Amino acid sequence: MERKVRVRFAPSPTGALHIGGVRTALYNYLFARQHNGDMILRIEDTDSNRFVPGAEDYIKESLQWLGIKFDEGVGYGGNLGPYRQSERKDIYKKYVKQLLDDGKAYIAFDTPEELELKRKEIENFQYDAHTRDLMRNSLTMPQEEVSKLIDEGTQYVVRFKIEPGIDVEVNDIIRGKVVINSSILDDKVLYKSADQLPTYHLANIVDDYLMQISHVIRGEEWLPSAPLHVLLYRAFGWEEVMPRFAHLALLLKPEGNGKLSKRDGDRLGFPVFPLEWKDPKTGEISSGYRESGYLPEAVINFLALLGWNPGNDVEVMNMDELIQHFNLEKCSKSGAKFDYEKGKWFNHHYIQMMDNDKLASLFMPVLSTHNITTTPEYVSKVVALVKERVNFVKELWDQASFFFVAPSEYDEKTVKKRWKDDSATQMLELSQLLQSIDNFEDAATETSVKNWIEEKNYNMGKIMNAFRLALVGEGKGPHIFDITALIGKEETLERLDKAIKTLG
Numbered sequence: 001m002e003r004k005v006r007v008r009f010a011p012s013p014t015g016a017l018h019i020g021g022v023r024t025a026l027y028n029y030l031f032a033r034q035h036n037g038d039m040i041l042r043i044e045d046t047d048s049n050r051f052v053p054g055a056e057d058y059i060k061e062s063l064q065w066l067g068i069k070f071d072e073g074v075g076y077g078g079n080l081g082p083y084r085q086s087e088r089k090d091i092y093k094k095y096v097k098q099l100l101d102d103g104k105a106y107i108a109f110d111t112p113e114e115l116e117l118k119r120k121e122i123e124n125f126q127y128d129a130h131t132r133d134l135m136r137n138s139l140t141m142p143q144e145e146v147s148k149l150i151d152e153g154t155q156y157v158v159r160f161k162i163e164p165g166i167d168v169e170v171n172d173i174i175r176g177k178v179v180i181n182s183s184i185l186d187d188k189v190l191y192k193s194a195d196q197l198p199t200y201h202l203a204n205i206v207d208d209y210l211m212q213i214s215h216v217i218r219g220e221e222w223l224p225s226a227p228l229h230v231l232l233y234r235a236f237g238w239e240e241v242m243p244r245f246a247h248l249a250l251l252l253k254p255e256g257n258g259k260l261s262k263r264d265g266d267r268l269g270f271p272v273f274p275l276e277w278k279d280p281k282t283g284e285i286s287s288g289y290r291e292s293g294y295l296p297e298a299v300i301n302f303l304a305l306l307g308w309n310p311g312n313d314v315e316v317m318n319m320d321e322l323i324q325h326f327n328l329e330k331c332s333k334s335g336a337k338f339d340y341e342k343g344k345w346f347n348h349h350y351i352q353m354m355d356n357d358k359l360a361s362l363f364m365p366v367l368s369t370h371n372i373t374t375t376p377e378y379v380s381k382v383v384a385l386v387k388e389r390v391n392f393v394k395e396l397w398d399q400a401s402f403f404f405v406a407p408s409e410y411d412e413k414t415v416k417k418r419w420k421d422d423s424a425t426q427m428l429e430l431s432q433l434l435q436s437i438d439n440f441e442d443a444a445t446e447t448s449v450k451n452w453i454e455e456k457n458y459n460m461g462k463i464m465n466a467f468r469l470a471l472v473g474e475g476k477g478p479h480i481f482d483i484t485a486l487i488g489k490e491e492t493l494e495r496l497d498k499a500i501k502t503l504g
C-alpha cells in the first residue's frame with residue numbers, strides 16, 4: 001500500500017530563517033500539496049546553547065507571509081504533538097533507554113578535557129569502533145562503576161554504537177543511491193545527561209518516526225546525517241517505514257563559487273532573509289524581502305525555480321501552478337546560483353499582473369508617508385499609468401509623485417534643454433487654448449492641441465517637452481494627455497502658469 005505523504009519542515013530556532021531554508025520549506029509544501037499529503041512544522045530546539053529568542057515566531061511569520069501553510073505542528077495543532085522538541089523530553093528518554101537495553105547504545109563519561117587530550121594523542125581521532133575501547137564508557141567499565149557514577153550524579157552522554165564495515169545505502173530521490181561505509185561514522189552522541197535532552201540526531205530521527213514522516217526533504221548540508229538516520233531506524237526496527245530522502249542542492253553565490261551567505265547580500269545589496277530581522281544580541285538589523293518591497297508571489301516563484309524548472313520555457317507560475325508542475329525527482333543535483341536580478345524581474349512581473357486596485361492599496365501607505373490624501377480610485381488610475389516603470393511598490397512614488405503634488409522646482413538639465421526663449425509665449429498660447437476645452441478626459445484634448453501646433457507650424461517635440469516640464473518638473477512620465485486627463489483642467493492650467501512665471 002502507498003504510504004500517505006507526510007513531510008516536515010524542521011527548523012532550529014537559532015536565528016533568522018535563511019532564504020535557502022525558505023526554499024526547503026517551499027519544496028516540502030509543493031510536494032505535500034501535490035500528493036494531498038500533510039505538511040508539518042516541527043521546531044528542533046534541543047540545543048539550548050543555540051536558542052535565539054524570537055526566531056520561532058520569525059520563522060512562522062515568514063512562512064505565513066509567503067503563503068506556505070502547515071497542516072500540523074507548532075501553532076497548527078495535530079494528533080502527534082507536541083511538535084516542539086523541547087516539550088518532548090520524556091518521549092526521547094524512552095527511546096534512549098530502548099537502545100541502551102538492546103546494547104545498541106552505550107554510556108560514556110569522557111569529559112571534554114579527556115576528549116581533547118585524545119584528539120591530541122591520536123591523529124584524526126574520532127569516537128568509534130576503533131577507539132571506544134580506549135575510552136571511559138559502559139563498554140570498558142564494570143557495570144557497578146557505571147551505576148555508581150550515575151548515582152553520584154556524574155554527567156554522561158549516550159552514544160550510538162555504530163558497527164563498522166557496513167555499507168549504508170541512502171536512496172536519495174535527487175541524488176540516487178548514495179553509499180557510505182559505516183566505518184567513517186563516529187559514535188554520535190544521542191543524549192546528554194547534563195540537560196536531559198537528546199541531541200539533534202536522536203530527536204530528529206525519533207520524531208520522523210513518531211510523526212510518520214514519509215519523505216525527508218532538506219538541504220544537502222544534512223546529507224552526512226542520512227546514514228545515521230538509516231542506521232537508527234534499523235536499530236529501532238523501523239526499516240519498514242524508513243522515509244525517502246531528497247537532499248536539495250545548495251543555493252550558491254550569484255557568481256556561482258560557494259554557498260550563498262548573508263555577506264553576499266550585504267555586498268551586492270539584496271536580502272537573504274524573508275523578513276527584516278533584528279539580531280536580539282547584537283541589535284544588528286538585516287533587510288528582508290518583505291520590507292524591501294517584494295511581493296510574496298514573486299519571492300515564491302523566484303525561489304521555486306532555484307533548483308528546479310518545469311522543463312520548458314515557462315517561468316511565471318503561481319502557487320497552484322507550481323504545485324501542479326513541481327517534480328522532486330527533477331530537482332537539480334548541482335547548486336543554483338542566486339540570481340537576485342531575476343528576483344527583481346519576478347517582482348516587476350507580478351506588479352504588472354496585479355490588479356490596479358490592489359496595487360493602489362499597496363501604494364496608499366507610501367502616499368501617506370508623503371502626507372498625500374487622495375482617493376483609491378485616483379491612485380488606481382495613476383498606478384495603471386506608471387507601473388510598467390517599477391520593480392517595487394515604493395518606486396511608484398518616484399514615478400508618480402507629480403500626480404499628487406505640483407513640481408516645486410524644475411530639473412536644471414531639462415530646463416536648459418527643453419525650455420527655450422519662446423517657450424513661455426508658446427505655453428501661454430497653449431494655456432489659452434486649453435481654457436476653451438472643458439473635459440480633459442476626452443481624447444479630443446490631444447487632437448485640439450495637435451491641430452493648434454500644426455496650424456501654428458510649431459515644432460511638436462518642442463511644445464510637448466516644454467509642456468511636460470511644466471507638468472512634471474522634469475523630462476519623464478507617461479503620455480502627456482494621460483497626465484492632464486488625470487490631474488484635470490484646473491491643475492494643468494495652474495502648472496502651466498507657474499512654469500511660465502518661474503522659468504520666464
Ligand code: GLU
Pocket residue numbers: 010011012044204216217218222
Ligand atoms: N533542525 C534541522 C535544521 O535546522 C533540520 C534538518 C532536517 O530537516 O532533518 O535544518
